Amino acid sequence: MSDAFKSIGQGLKEAIAHARGENLGKIHEIEIPDADVQAIRARTGLSQVEFAKSIGVKKSTLLNWEQHRRSPEGPARVLLALIDKDPSIVQRTLAHWHPDHPI
Template identity: 80%
Template sequence: MSNAFKSIEQGLKEALSHARGDKSAAVLHEIEIPDPDVQAIRARTGLSQVAFARSIGVKKATLLNWEQGRRHPEGPARVLLALIAKDPQIVQRTLTP
């Protein structure tokens, strides 16, 4: 069996245990994600602010606020930015048909 299969199998077992009400089987996976340097991440992609904002599904104003430090990305946006920081072309490669 491959590692992927084992991981999926374990996830399904945990989901079934949870569905049955067994809270002891629940496993919480927490990953610490550092504050992203949004401007540097965008620059590495080579995209304009408008194109980058569109590619990650946020408004240009939101991106500007992140880049200028007035606001900070949270939750899924923070995870997506961390992925893009490691692989600047991940969004285009993954979502382009």
């Protein structure tokens, strides 16, 4: 048997086990602290419109977060934590995409 055939066979065995609820692997949960969205945005040097656009949310959503009417959840919370640690991460990471290119 070729290595490719063995690899495909192993992948199928793992997929069947997963479908049965076996060998689901480890789930890592990370506690992310509440974000001070206004302070995070300020460190990026972006306006509210620019910041909202850069993270893919509506300006009204950003305003609600900054005014503590709502809190970011899920992926937005993770993204804000990354930006908090590295304010230019979004611009650096996405710089090679053309503005009209879907992300």
